[in-house]
Each structure stands twice: as C-alpha cells, then as structure tokens.
Amino acid sequence: MFRSKVTLACVLLTLLVLGTLYFFSPNYGYHVIEREHENTITDYTHSDVFEPVLPNDKVTLPSAYQAQREFKHGIWHFFANVVDHSGKKFGIQWSFYRIGQAESVAHGWSNSELYIAYIVISDNNKVWKQQRIARGGIGQAGILNNPFRLWVDNWQWNSTGHAPLPGVLSVATDDFSIRLSTVKSGPIIISGEGGYVKKHDLLPMASKRITAPFLDVEGEMQLGQGTNIPFSGSGWMSKEWGNQVVPERNQQGLNLAFNLDNGSNLFIERYHPKGQSEFLTGQLVRKDGTSIVLNAKDIKLSSLEDTSNGGLPLAWSLSLPKYDIELKTQVLNTKLWLPFTLPYWEGAIYATGTHTASGFMQLTGFE
Numbered sequence: 001m002f003r004s005k006v007t008l009a010c011v012l013l014t015l016l017v018l019g020t021l022y023f024f025s026p027n028y029g030y031h032v033i034e035r036e037h038e039n040t041i042t043d044y045t046h047s048d049v050f051e052p053v054l055p056n057d058k059v060t061l062p063s064a065y066q067a068q069r070e071f072k073h074g075i076w077h078f079f080a081n082v083v084d085h086s087g088k089k090f091g092i093q094w095s096f097y098r099i100g101q102a103e104s105v106a107h108g109w110s111n112s113e114l115y116i117a118y119i120v121i122s123d124n125n126k127v128w129k130q131q132r133i134a135r136g137g138i139g140q141a142g143i144l145n146n147p148f149r150l151w152v153d154n155w156q157w158n159s160t161g162h163a164p165l166p167g168v169l170s171v172a173t174d175d176f177s178i179r180l181s182t183v184k185s186g187p188i189i190i191s192g193e194g195g196y197v198k199k200h201d202l203l204p205m206a207s208k209r210i211t212a213p214f215l216d217v218e219g220e221m222q223l224g225q226g227t228n229i230p231f232s233g234s235g236w237m238s239k240e241w242g243n244q245v246v247p248e249r250n251q252q253g254l255n256l257a258f259n260l261d262n263g264s265n266l267f268i269e270r271y272h273p274k275g276q277s278e279f280l281t282g283q284l285v286r287k288d289g290t291s292i293v294l295n296a297k298d299i300k301l302s303s304l305e306d307t308s309n310g311g312l313p314l315a316w317s318l319s320l321p322k323y324d325i326e327l328k329t330q331v332l333n334t335k336l337w338l339p340f341t342l343p344y345w346e347g348a349i350y351a352t353g354t355h356t357a358s359g360f361m362q363l364t365g366f367e
Contacts (some may be wrong), residue, residue: 010064020344049202050100053206053242059195060163061188064210064239066096067143069113071208073245074098076150076157076237078169079257080180080217081362082233090231091332091348091360092178092217093120096150096157098136098143113139117152118340119171121178121221122333122347128176128223131340164237165212170218178221182235186265187289189231192281197240199271200279207242213257213265213285227342234259234357247342252365256318256349258327258357263287265359266325268299268318272365284323298322312337312345312366327351331361347354 051070068074076096077191083089094117101112110143118180120129123194132152134141141152148159148167159167191197191209199205215235220228236257254270272278280301282294298320301315314334318327329351346365350356 002138023097024366036305037317040297043073043105050243053196053208055193055198055206057208059190059208059210061190061210064190064195064208065148065163066145069098069100071241072100072243073137075245076164077240078157078235078237079346079348080182080184081237081259081358081360082217082231084229084231088123089332089348090221091120091122092221092235093178093346093360094157096152097246097342106137108137111135111205115152116296116341117141117155118338119155119173119178119366120336120338120365121176121223121348122336124332126223127200127333127335129338129340130173130175133341146163147313159180164239165215176221176223178219180217180219182215182217182237184212184214186212186218186287188212189283189289189291191238191283192293197269198279198281199244199269200273200276202276203273204272205244207240207245209240210237211267211285212237213259213267214287234358236265253363254313255362256316256329256350256359257361258349258359260325260353260355260357262355266320268294268301284320292323294320304328314345314361316361318351324354326353327355327357328353329361361367 046130050072073325079096080092081252082092097116099114105111105113115134115136117132120127132155134152136142143150146162148164150157155171157164157167157169159165168181169175170179187213191211195208195210197207197209199207213236215237217235218229220230222228251274252272258266260266268282270278270280280296280299282299284292284294300319302317304315304317305311305313307313314331316329329349332348337345349361350358
C-alpha cells in the first residue's frame with residue numbers, strides 16, 4: 001500500500017511539473033505549426049477584440065512611436081546598405097515584432113505579448129543570421145518610450161529621447177556581433193493617406209505606417225572569428241501596426257525600397273492574397289519631405305525570372321512612366337531565404353536604368 005501511494009505521488013508530481021513548465025513557457029497560448037521552411041506563431045488559442053484600422057484615425061508624431069497595444073501587431077523594420085573601408089558591400093537587416101493576444105496588457109507571467117527579433121548580415125557570398133523570441137511582462141523583452149528602447153534579451157535599439165532616431169542598434173550572438181549608429185538625413189514620413197495604408201481593393205486589409213527613408217549609418221561588426229569591420233552607408237526604417245501586419249501563408253507580398261541617385265526614395269508594395277487579384281501601391285518621397293502616393297495605374301512591375309518551377313522572383317523590372325523612372329533590379333546575394341518563425345526572403349538589391357539605386361527587397365508568403 002505504501003509503495004502504491006509513493007508511486008501515485010511521484011506521477012502526480014511529474015504531471016504538476018510538466019504542466020507548470022508548459023504554462024510558463026514562451027509559447028503558452030499560441031499554436032506553433034511547423035512546416036518545411038516555416039514555423040508560424042500567428043494562430044491563437046484565444047483572442048480579444050482589437051481596435052479596427054480606420055482611415056479617419058490620422059497618425060501623428062510623436063504618438064506613433066508608442067507601442068500601440070490597441071492593435072494586435074507592431075513591427076519595427078530596419079535595413080541598411082553599407083560598405084567597409086575596402087568598398088565591399090553588405091546588407092544589414094533587423095526586425096522587431098510585437099504580437100499581442102489582448103488589447104489589455106497584464107504584468108508578470110500573465111502578460112501574453114510575444115516579441116520576436118531578427119538580425120541578418122550578408123555580403124555577396126555569406127549570410128549571418130539569428131532570431132530571438134521572448135514573452136513580455138518579465139523584463140526579457142519590451143518597448144519603452146522615454147527614453148525610447150526596443151529589446152529582446154541583450155539585443156536592443158536605444159535612443160536618448162522619446163523618438164527612435166538618432167539611435168544605436170547593438171546585437172551580439174555566439175557567431176557575430178554588430179553595433180551601429182543611425183541618424184536622420186531627411187524627414188520622417190507618414191505613409192499613405194495620413195498614415196493609413198490600404199492593402200487591397202476588395203478585402204478589409206490595411207495598416208498604419210511611418211517611415212524614415214533617409215538615414216546615415218555607421219558602425220562596426222565582427223563576423224565569425226574575424227576582426228572588427230568598420231562600415232558606413234545609408235539606411236531605411238519603418239514602423240507598421242495593425243491587426244493583419246504579420247505575413248500569412250496564403251498571401252504573397254513583395255516590398256521594394258530604393259534610394260535613388262537623385263536623392264529621392266521609392267517604396268513599392270504588391271499584395272496577392274490567394275484566390276484574389278493583386279494590389280499594387282507605393283510612395284515616392286523627395287528629400288524635402290514631399291510625398292506622392294502611387295497606385296496601380298502609376299506602376300508597371302514584372303518579374304524578370306521564370307518562376308514556374310517554384311523559384312523565387314529575385315529580379316524585377318519596374319516602370320513609373322509618369323515620373324520618368326525605369327529600373328531593373330538585381331540582388332547582392334541570392335541565398336537569403338530566412339527560415340525564421342515568420343519566414344521570408346529579404347536582402348540588399350541594386351538597380352540600374354534611368355537611375356542607379358540601392359535598397360532592399362522582401363518576399364513573403366512564398367513556399
């Protein structure tokens with residue numbers, strides 16, 4: 001009898017420990033679905049009602065820098081095209097996701113927010129990449145506004161004021177590290193119509209966004225066991241928030257961003273939900289802050305590659321006849337499919353034609 005009671009007590013204790021570990025794990029409350037090249041955390045076991053994304057709710061600064069927890073998703077995205085002292089080209093990308101389950105945010109272990117950060121550095125041959133995932137409420141990750149700070153573990157973007165710029169990004173992994181400083185060389189742009197960015201004519205898809213398309217970047221990085229590599233170049237940063245911002249499997253997306261040789265910045269987006277027509281939009285921004293919203297009538301976009309065998313469309317022809325812009329793109333490194341929790345292809349691109357340009361391309365929703 002005594003032995004039976006001891007056995008039963010051990011079983012109950014084991015179940016209690018396992019249940020506790022599951023409850024306090026970072027993925028508690030989320031469905032994690034593993035597929036080839038993909039591991040998504042965008043399905044929820046329970047969800048609260050979030051605020052809708054409405055066109056009459058105008059975006060203003062500095063309130064746009066805040067966490068915007070009344071919406072499910074918030075994404076900060078940074079990209080830089082840089083060169084070292086020898087002229088070698090690198091692409092640097094950093095993304096910071098906040099994914100909420102409820103509009104009200106609890107403290108401590110009851111906090112259900114999830115934070116995901118990606119860092120990727122690439123040259124024309126190699127890719128250094130890593131991700132971090134953490135939950136909110138326990139100090140491991142979060143967003144602060146005075147002073148401005150985004151962080152997951154020891155990866156952080158810091159500023160001395162309430163705005164993200166000027167800012168310092170510092171990331172260290174076992175395989176590589178980087179520290180870079182970023183300052184504005186032009187204005188912050190409120191995207192779309194007052195910050196409202198429509199993403200389809202027939203579907204209720206929209207977000208809010210601000211961009212900083214004119215950035216000067218400098219810093220140092222260490223790749224592998226090598227020495228520190230000083231670099232400098234130009235960058236682009238955005239913050240986007242809403243309830244359908246995190247990429248989904250059934251929606252193909254293409255983002256193209258260019259710094260043109262005349263000092264302007266061009267951003268093109270294409271969305272193609274499964275079973276629906278594609279939607280094209282964009283924005284042309286001058287250095288003085290003058291901004292032109294583009295629609296499908298303004299944009300001619302076509303892939304230069306045969307993707308019938310399942311390849312990714314990495315080269316594009318882009319034409320804006322009304323604005324005398326004709327570009328053909330090429331990538332710095334083709335091996336930039338990023339099998340992160342939220343998978344996509346992203347890397348540095350360069351363009352020739354009526355202008356020379358550098359920037360980045362992002363492909364989402366491709367198998």
